Amino acid sequence: MKIAKFFTDEERVRTEAVQKKLFAMAADIIQEGDEEKLRDYLRKAAEQGLLQRDAFGINPIVKDLETALIVGEEIGLSRGSVLGVLLNSIVKSGAATIDEVRRDFGEEVAHILYGLMRIRELYAKSATVGSENFRSLLVTFAEDMRVILIMIANRVCVMRQIKDTKNVEAQKKVSMEAAYLYAPLAHKLGLYKLKSELEDLSLKYLEHDAYYHIKEKLNETKRSRDAYIERFLKPLDEKLQAAGLHYHMKGRTKSIHSIWQKMQKQHVDVDGVYDLFAIRIILQSAPEKEKMECWQVFSIITDMYQSNPKRMRDWLSVPKSNGYESLHITVLGPEQKWVEVQIRTERMDDIAEHGLAAHWRYKGIRSGESGVEEWLAGVRSALETNDDAQLMDQFRLDLREDEVFVFTPKGDIFKLPMGATVLDFAYHIHSKVGNQCVGARIGGKNVTIRQKLQSGDQVEILTSTTQSPKQDWLNIVTTTRARAKVRQSLKEMESRQALLAKEELERKMKNKKLDYEEPVLMHTMTKLGYKIVTDFYAALADGKIDMNAVLEAYAQQQRFDHGKASPQTPLRGEGQSADQFVLPDNALPQRGSGEGASDVLVIDQNLKGLDFQMARCCQPVYGDAVFGFVTSGGGIKIHREDCPNAPQMRQRFGYRIVRAMWAGKRGTQYPITLRVIGNDDIGIINNITNIISKEEKILLRSISIDSHDGLFNGTLTVMLDDTSRLQQLIKKLKTVKGVKNVTRS
Numbered sequence: 001m002k003i004a005k006f007f008t009d010e011e012r013v014r015t016e017a018v019q020k021k022l023f024a025m026a027a028d029i030i031q032e033g034d035e036e037k038l039r040d041y042l043r044k045a046a047e048q049g050l051l052q053r054d055a056f057g058i059n060p061i062v063k064d065l066e067t068a069l070i071v072g073e074e075i076g077l078s079r080g081s082v083l084g085v086l087l088n089s090i091v092k093s094g095a096a097t098i099d100e101v102r103r104d105f106g107e108e109v110a111h112i113l114y115g116l117m118r119i120r121e122l123y124a125k126s127a128t129v130g131s132e133n134f135r136s137l138l139v140t141f142a143e144d145m146r147v148i149l150i151m152i153a154n155r156v157c158v159m160r161q162i163k164d165t166k167n168v169e170a171q172k173k174v175s176m177e178a179a180y181l182y183a184p185l186a187h188k189l190g191l192y193k194l195k196s197e198l199e200d201l202s203l204k205y206l207e208h209d210a211y212y213h214i215k216e217k218l219n220e221t222k223r224s225r226d227a228y229i230e231r232f233l234k235p236l237d238e239k240l241q242a243a244g245l246h247y248h249m250k251g252r253t254k255s256i257h258s259i260w261q262k263m264q265k266q267h268v269d270v271d272g273v274y275d276l277f278a279i280r281i282i283l284q285s286a287p288e289k290e291k292m293e294c295w296q297v298f299s300i301i302t303d304m305y306q307s308n309p310k311r312m313r314d315w316l317s318v319p320k321s322n323g324y325e326s327l328h329i330t331v332l333g334p335e336q337k338w339v340e341v342q343i344r345t346e347r348m349d350d351i352a353e354h355g356l357a358a359h360w361r362y363k364g365i366r367s368g369e370s371g372v373e374e375w376l377a378g379v380r381s382a383l384e385t386n387d388d389a390q391l392m393d394q395f396r397l398d399l400r401e402d403e404v405f406v407f408t409p410k411g412d413i414f415k416l417p418m419g420a421t422v423l424d425f426a427y428h429i430h431s432k433v434g435n436q437c438v439g440a441r442i443g444g445k446n447v448t449i450r451q452k453l454q455s456g457d458q459v460e461i462l463t464s465t466t467q468s469p470k471q472d473w474l475n476i477v478t479t480t481r482a483r484a485k486v487r488q489s490l491k492e493m494e495s496r497q498a499l500l501a502k503e504e505l506e507r508k509m510k511n512k513k514l515d516y517e518e519p520v521l522m523h524t525m526t527k528l529g530y531k532i533v534t535d536f537y538a539a540l541a542d543g544k545i546d547m548n549a550v551l552e553a554y555a556q557q558q559r560f561d562h563g564k565a566s567p568q569t570p571l572r573g574e575g576q577s578a579d580q581f582v583l584p585d586n587a588l589p590q591r592g593s594g595e596g597a598s599d600v601l602v603i604d605q606n607l608k609g610l611d612f613q614m615a616r617c618c619q620p621v622y623g624d625a626v627f628g629f630v631t632s633g634g635g636i637k638i639h640r641e642d643c644p645n646a647p648q649m650r651q652r653f654g655y656r657i658v659r660a661m662w663a664g665k666r667g668t669q670y671p672i673t674l675r676v677i678g679n680d681d682i683g684i685i686n687n688i689t690n691i692i693s694k695e696e697k698i699l700l701r702s703i704s705i706d707s708h709d710g711l712f713n714g715t716l717t718v719m720l721d722d723t724s725r726l727q728q729l730i731k732k733l734k735t736v737k738g739v740k741n742v743t744r745s
Contacts, residue, residue, distance in 0.1 A: 084112030
């Protein structure tokens, strides 16, 4: 393919103009022979037919040239960055390798291209580009900060060229990334012009009607607006000079995107935006006179113009936690128009401008970790000094030494501490996935559960239904969350094994015609050296004690307790007839008593010597009809009478059922799970949580919402003390507009 055939007539004219401008601008940084080598690379790629237009039909060579012009003109990067951009599409197409670029152009250019290649790989892995984790990972993955600056320039170039595209879906996707990813990064780096352009263009493509409505309004009033700012500043300038202050002032109209944000927030049209005009007064003050002179300017302005006290922000007396200092006032200027005025010193302005209080931080928009913030602020300083070497040396991959970012096969991003293993990630996804984890597949290779994760890994967890947690897993996991889940699973496994051992023991007693008697078993257990029931059954399950030896010891103890054993039998305690045995008030109820027995467990806060807990399956609270169930560990779980597990417990383990009743409130709160179904309306979640927060002695512990087809299914866990409060809460929740049903789980 001839290179000329790859360009339309319009593109050829554009290319020649941009190329001429670019190489004239870069004459001081482009080395001898660079331009000729570039042409050879381009010719080779074109002749092999490797160059391809993107989803918008944009010519890659034109895009690279215009991106390079932005990189050189508006960002100020040097040779390595400019050549890296110009060679990007050629290397991406496969017409040249990074090693060939290193040979012909040097290590710096090759390094830039390697960073751009890694960013392409990152995009290929992730489906959640707009997430906060992706922003941090993008900054980390690039290795060299100049790669991020090139990506910002590239996005500006693309946004300028997709005005008339027919691929609306791709246009919206690119615009959303520009608004939520690249515009905040550009602002953080001090690239305010590019940031505003990205925001305005994204608004143009995402909110077409709103954008042109604001633009037309501004065009209609541009001349009068400029004249107004001049009229506002002229008398103010005279007053400030008369006061002997040294300063400079900036007057401007807010960007279309900024105006649109205020319209959305204040629910007004363009004419109703208070601070359509913004004035910044920056004082040249000595450190000891800063506050005094700022308040002096404040006094002069408010003497001249009426201020709106509701719109005053004093971050001078008490600076923001991020270090931001300034006085913000909104005054009613000539012709009854509201104007925002910001008063600060050059030192305060320097702090604000260098990132500690960039707009996307101090307007409350969530930012990344403090390490990223400080890093990017430092990059901006390096840009302002045009120190490319500093960028190269200072900003390597060591930014995120404390964490790694990994992907699922679907492209979701997860953040884990540095040193986290495959097993940590498995438990991060879900307890069941962690319990059944046998390894993972990373980069097409199978790895063990011990494998440490690296940023950018795409991890597919491998599981097996035959796998179960092991004790040594506690030495493999590094996160608190995973360690807690491993311990919980091991404890549950131990309880299940102990229960199986207990049931096997009772079955063998029945086969040997031995009656099961709790006191006899307790005496036998003590004789064998076990003080805790769970330890005894765990030892039985692990084979540490022989089942037949236990049965023999039990039979001997039973004969002794019934007065039939030999007096010389060395058993602990004196014999006692079962007919004479009386259950102490603070002891466990005898198994086999059943619900018809006269013994009743009284649930009282002063009850001692008895281990009982509220069952999680039905979450009983004071006032519920309840019963007790003796567990394999010897404790008692309190269940509601209508517990979903009650029928099975009564049928299989009737001998463990104990009657129970409440003696009074225990002075504590119980967790209750409520299921709420309703229409997925704006504000409905806030209305629900507001009701709960206003209720005395009711605490919202957790909330989980699943929305589908206009309906939401929510699960709320609240802490309360009795059923009367529960019924009142359910009644109030049902009154929320949009809520269809509220039930107790």
